[in-house]
Amino acid sequence: MSQYLETDVLIIGAGGAGMYAAIAAAEAGARVLLLDKSLIGRSGATVMAQMTVAAAIGEEEPDDWRFHLKDTIAAGRGLVNEPLARILCETGPDRIWQMEEWGVGWARKGNHITQAHAPGHDRKRCVYVDFLNTGPASARILRNQVRRHDTIRRISDLFVTDLVTQDGRAAGAVALHLETGQAVTIAAKATVIATGGLTSMYSRNSASANMGGDGFALGLRAGAELIDMEFVQFFPIGHLAPRLIGMDPIMWDPFRYKLGGRLLNGDMQEFTQNYGAPEDGKYVVTRDAATYAIVKEVAAGRGSPHGGAWLSFEHIPDEDLRAAFGPVIDRLAAAGIDLTKMPIEVYPIAHYHMGGLRVDDSLATSIANLFAAGEAVGGANGANRLSGNAITEAFVFGELAGRSAAAIAPNAAGMDIRDAAAPFLATLEGASGRPGQGPSPTAAIAALQTILQQDVGPFRTAESLNRAIAGITALTAALPDMPTGTQAAFNQQLADWFGLRNMLLVARSIATAALARTESRGAHQREDYPGLDEAWTYNQVLRLQGGEIQLARGEVRRLAPEEA
Amino acid sequence: MDLASERPAAELKIRRGGPGGPVQYEHFTFIFEDGQSVLDALRWIRGNRDATLAVRYSCINANACKECVMRIDGRTGYACTTPLRSGEMLIEPLPNKRLIRDLVTDTLPPDERLT
Numbered sequence: 297m298s299q300y301l302e303t304d305v306l307i308i309g310a311g312g313a314g315m316y317a318a319i320a321a322a323e324a325g326a327r328v329l330l331l332d333k334s335l336i337g338r339s340g341a342t343v344m345a346q347m348t349v350a351a352a353i354g355e356e357e358p359d360d361w362r363f364h365l366k367d368t369i370a371a372g373r374g375l376v377n378e379p380l381a382r383i384l385c386e387t388g389p390d391r392i393w394q395m396e397e398w399g400v401g402w403a404r405k406g407n408h409i410t411q412a413h414a415p416g417h418d419r420k421r422c423v424y425v426d427f428l429n430t431g432p433a434s435a436r437i438l439r440n441q442v443r444r445h446d447t448i449r450r451i452s453d454l455f456v457t458d459l460v461t462q463d464g465r466a467a468g469a470v471a472l473h474l475e476t477g478q479a480v481t482i483a484a485k486a487t488v489i490a491t492g493g494l495t496s497m498y499s500r501n502s503a504s505a506n507m508g509g510d511g512f513a514l515g516l517r518a519g520a521e522l523i524d525m526e527f528v529q530f531f532p533i534g535h536l537a538p539r540l541i542g543m544d545p546i547m548w549d550p551f552r553y554k555l556g557g558r559l560l561n562g563d564m565q566e567f568t569q570n571y572g573a574p575e576d577g578k579y580v581v582t583r584d585a586a587t588y589a590i591v592k593e594v595a596a597g598r599g600s601p602h603g604g605a606w607l608s609f610e611h612i613p614d615e616d617l618r619a620a621f622g623p624v625i626d627r628l629a630a631a632g633i634d635l636t637k638m639p640i641e642v643y644p645i646a647h648y649h650m651g652g653l654r655v656d657d658s659l660a661t662s663i664a665n666l667f668a669a670g671e672a673v674g675g676a677n678g679a680n681r682l683s684g685n686a687i688t689e690a691f692v693f694g695e696l697a698g699r700s701a702a703a704i705a706p707n708a709a710g711m712d713i714r715d716a717a718a719p720f721l722a723t724l725e726g727a728s729g730r731p732g733q734g735p736s737p738t739a740a741i742a743a744l745q746t747i748l749q750q751d752v753g754p755f756r757t758a759e760s761l762n763r764a765i766a767g768i769t770a771l772t773a774a775l776p777d778m779p780t781g782t783q784a785a786f787n788q789q790l791a792d793w794f795g796l797r798n799m800l801l802v803a804r805s806i807a808t809a810a811l812a813r814t815e816s817r818g819a820h821q822r823e824d825y826p827g828l829d830e831a832w833t834y835n836q837v838l839r840l841q842g843g844e845i846q847l848a849r850g851e852v853r854r855l856a857p858e859e860a
Numbered sequence: 861m862d863l864a865s866e867r868p869a870a871e872l873k874i875r876r877g878g879p880g881g882p883v884q885y886e887h888f889t890f891i892f893e894d895g896q897s898v899l900d901a902l903r904w905i906r907g908n909r910d911a912t913l914a915v916r917y918s919c920i921n922a923n924a925c926k927e928c929v930m931r932i933d934g935r936t937g938y939a940c941t942t943p944l945r946s947g948e949m950l951i952e953p954l955p956n957k958r959l960i961r962d963l964v965t966d967t968l969p970p971d972e973r974l975t
């Protein structure tokens with residue numbers, strides 16, 4: 297039997313953005329339902345982030361949100377939605393101070409909060425929690441704050457499979473309760489998509505298993521628009537091998553810059569000079585050049601054993617290593633990694649997605665009563681994100697979306713959505729009666745990850761993108777119309793069917809937008825169209841029409857000079 | 861370097877089934893390389909041998925979600941931080957929590973449950 301729940305504000309996804317939205321909506325007087333397909337506050341990107349959060353709080357040196365905005369716009373290569381970026385930069389400090397009040401414990405030196413100088417920022421702007429504890433501490437604090445509100449109901453293991461619209465408005469959702477296999481209908485006056493990013497769709501990623509782009513597919517199917525889907529950020533030297541647990545896979549980059557790490561191919565030879573980026577004894581080749589050289593060297597058959605490049609710190613004196621890595625050295629030693637004696641293997645990994653749901657300045661999507669927050673939102677970072685901006689974005693947009701959703705809830709009529717939900721429920725409810733047939737969705741997800749990694753990765757061509765689209769089409773055709781599975785309790789195959797259905801739609805969105813953009817800009821690099829083309833200075837907007845993805849051009853939103 | 865040669869094999873003996881059913885163990889062999897975790901093996905089984913195996917995890921590498929807690933060789937631990945070793949490894953759900961299915965037990969905080 298299915299359950300029917302009602303709420304003012306439904307928040308889908310309980311990472312930094314979803315939890316912040318819940319708190320803000322509750323404080324504005326709304327009844328909130330906060331749910332996650334895994335655990336509240338423990339299962340997305342937020343809890344995994346170990347590095348920094350960017351905000352112009354000016355503790356380390358004088359700063360102003362306008363400087364932060366300038367850097368954000370520059371990093372975004374002409375495509376930043378400037379009003380959104382302004383919200384991020386201007387209110388970022390409020391969120392940082394609020395988190396401090398709540399006890400997150402930003403690292404301090406003496407009487408001030410310390411701020412690191414991360415690449416792309418014009419000054420020391422990035423706060424963090426020691427030691428490599430930024431995400432876990434933030435997630436813990438937000439979980440605590442959420443728990444203080446009686447008007448926030450939290451439900452874990454509830455996987456939203458479809459949004460329900462009625463009279464052209466968002467009216468709630470249907471979800472699969474993983475533990476029991478039960479279908480749940482949720483009627484809501486306002487809905488916030490806070491489902492995070494999509495990087496687990498790539499075989500090499502920094503993601504948790506829950507970052508499969510659900511929110512983009514939910515939005516598209518409900519009629520909302522997406523923007524900038526072609527911009528997936530790859531981290532140049534993600535950890536590849538040996539197997540390392542409990543460390544952020546992007547941790548090597550700051551050390552490489554600080555100490556100078558040598559990149560070597562499978563024959564232990566320097567190779568970046570063959571791609572126009574000599575190490576010159578300094579070993580600080582830029583990120584994009586490193587990404588390019590590694591991908592090409594591996595494709596030429598000269599990769600390291602696991603298909604990456606070697607990164608070596610063996611030429612650095614022991615004491616310098618210890619000084620730079622601090623306690624990390626001991627954690628690495630515990631994992632059997634001695635940097636004085638061995639190189640490690642690295643490869644570009646999918647790390648963040650700039651694109652997402654298209655929203656206005658209140659974070660409303662193009663569908664009435666539907667909002668978005670966090671990494672699920674597109675636009676604020678344009679074609680390339682500045683480091684530290686993603687967590688700020690989760691906090692700032694979460695708070696704003698929660699407030700916006702709560703503001704419309706009193707005026708929205710509570711609708712009975714039983715009829716509108718019925719077709720979605722039918723998909724969900726029949727599943728456990730249908731014995732497994734067709735290819736396993738679990739295996740198909742792996743196949744899709746390989747397609748995206750190989751052909752929709754950091755470097756693309758018309759040929760690779762067309763190949764990817766053909767592969768996605770074949771996997772889509774092979775997906776059974778209905779999910780199957782004979783187990784009711786904790787049926788991950790069923791969840792995989794819904795996950796795959798979403799991923800296929802989102803993968804098609806990325807590839808279609810990437811194929812259309814015949815230039816190279818930021819995170820979108822077309823080998824057949826090198827170089828930025830001014831004529832392409834606009835955003836691509838996607839929507840679903842008759843089951844097909846439609847692409848349109850959208851003007852980049854700018855601020856008037858006096859607003860920036 | 862040929863990675864495929866002389867790689868060790870873990871023999872996973874996994875307890876299967878739901879509450880109240882007969883106790884069943886199934887065996888899977890997984891050829892691994894140094895540093896790979898019990899979770900790596902369980903995910904490989906789901907992807908390549910038996911997609912019906914129930915095992916919960918989210919973060920895979922970060923040891924942040926704490927969802928993969930189970931009983932490994934009779935001791936409570938995280939599948940993602942427990943290295944594989946050659947020979948038999950006994951993999952079971954937590955004994956002191958309500959069993960949901962296979963390796964999944966009810967570890968949710970009570971106020972986060974759908975009731």
Ligand SMILES: Cc1cc2nc3c(=O)[nH]c(=O)nc-3n(C[C@H](O)[C@H](O)[C@H](O)COP(=O)(O)OP(=O)(O)OC[C@H]3O[C@@H](n4cnc5c(N)ncnc54)[C@H](O)[C@@H]3O)c2cc1C
Nearest residue numbers: 309311312313333340341342347348456492670671686687
């Ligand atoms: C390893 C790693 C390190 C990072 N380091 C940094 C850093 O140092 N600084 C920085 O600024 N950024 C960093 N980022 C990026 C940043 O962490 C994320 O962009 C940000 O945390 C996203 O927050 P969010 O709330 O939007 O999404 P998430 O925190 O990912 O939360 C989304 C939640 O939605 C849930 N969900 C998804 N689909 C559904 C569905 N269908 N139904 C129900 N629930 C669903 C998921 O389970 C998840 O809990 C890092 C990312 C990673 C992966």
Ligand code: FES
Nearest residue numbers: 920923926928940
């Ligand atoms: S998978 Fe997250 S802690 Fe083990």
